[in-house]
Amino acid sequence: MQAGPMAGLVAGSGGGAVVMVRVIMLSPPGAGKGTHSRWLTLQTGAAHISSGDLLREEVARGSDLGRQVASYTDRGDLVPDELIFRILAPAVVTAARNTGGYVLDGFPRTMPQALRAAQFGADLALTSNAVIYLTAPEDELVSRLLDRAQRDGRADDTLGVIRHRLAVFARETAPLIDYYRGRGILLELSTNRAEADVQADLLNQLQARGLMSPRATEPGPDHSGQAETTLRNS
Numbered sequence: 001m002q003a004g005p006m007a008g009l010v011a012g013s014g015g016g017a018v019v020m021v022r023v024i025m026l027s028p029p030g031a032g033k034g035t036h037s038r039w040l041t042l043q044t045g046a047a048h049i050s051s052g053d054l055l056r057e058e059v060a061r062g063s064d065l066g067r068q069v070a071s072y073t074d075r076g077d078l079v080p081d082e083l084i085f086r087i088l089a090p091a092v093v094t095a096a097r098n099t100g101g102y103v104l105d106g107f108p109r110t111m112p113q114a115l116r117a118a119q120f121g122a123d124l125a126l127t128s129n130a131v132i133y134l135t136a137p138e139d140e141l142v143s144r145l146l147d148r149a150q151r152d153g154r155a156d157d158t159l160g161v162i163r164h165r166l167a168v169f170a171r172e173t174a175p176l177i178d179y180y181r182g183r184g185i186l187l188e189l190s191t192n193r194a195e196a197d198v199q200a201d202l203l204n205q206l207q208a209r210g211l212m213s214p215r216a217t218e219p220g221p222d223h224s225g226q227a228e229t230t231l232r233n234s
């Protein structure tokens with residue numbers, strides 16, 4: 001699905017142009033942003049850009065930058081904004097150029113990041129058209145992350161670090177909810193229900209805003225009736 005990235009348009013199933021999604025997934029750890037970002041990516045052809053995945057790749061490379069990154073991520077602290085921009089900005093520009101859209105998973109996470117992202121988006125005509133805020137009760141978030149720890153063995157999925165990441169979310173990231181609500185682009189969804197229900201709700205909300213191609217309402221390749229929320233990099 002190639003498209004003119006600046007216009008953010010792609011060919012719809014009827015041959016007409018439709019708006020390509022450029023969305024931010026905003027949620028506390030464990031609410032399902034990785035899972036639903038991947039799904040939305042498959043539905044739309046927009047690039048999935050996970051800040052956490054990019055950081056973990058850098059750590060795995062064992063570079064100096066990676067060692068710096070790990071000193072924050074292992075404790076559940078946020079990586080400083082400058083480092084995040086250095087790693088993320090080229091990925092966003094390339095991905096948006098290649099696909100015409102993006103699903104930003106895990107960025108922005110602080111008000112300074114959000115303000116800088118807004119400026120960056122305006123400068124490059126890549127402004128986000130929706131922010132998807134996923135919610136679930138805190139005990140559910142903790143239990144999903146502990147399950148994931150057993151499955152994936154992520155260094156930051158230990159109970160102490162999970163609790164710290166939730167506190168960091170409340171302090172640093174939660175203010176973004178009102179910021180985006182005030183800009184009229186916030187969509188709020190509970191993920192405390194079957195994954196298929198979350199996806200149907202998400203499609204409805206995106207369609208209501210004219211952000212999804214009609215093609216995307218047909219079952220996608222991964223839409224195989226899974227009832228449980230699977231959670232990898234959320």
Ligand code: AMP
Nearest residue numbers: 051052073077078079084106107109234
């Ligand atoms: P995630 O995979 O989204 O849960 O992110 C894992 C960790 O990467 C977080 O706990 C932070 O330490 C770091 N991280 C991810 N995204 C950001 C960001 N936008 N700003 C600062 N740190 C981040």
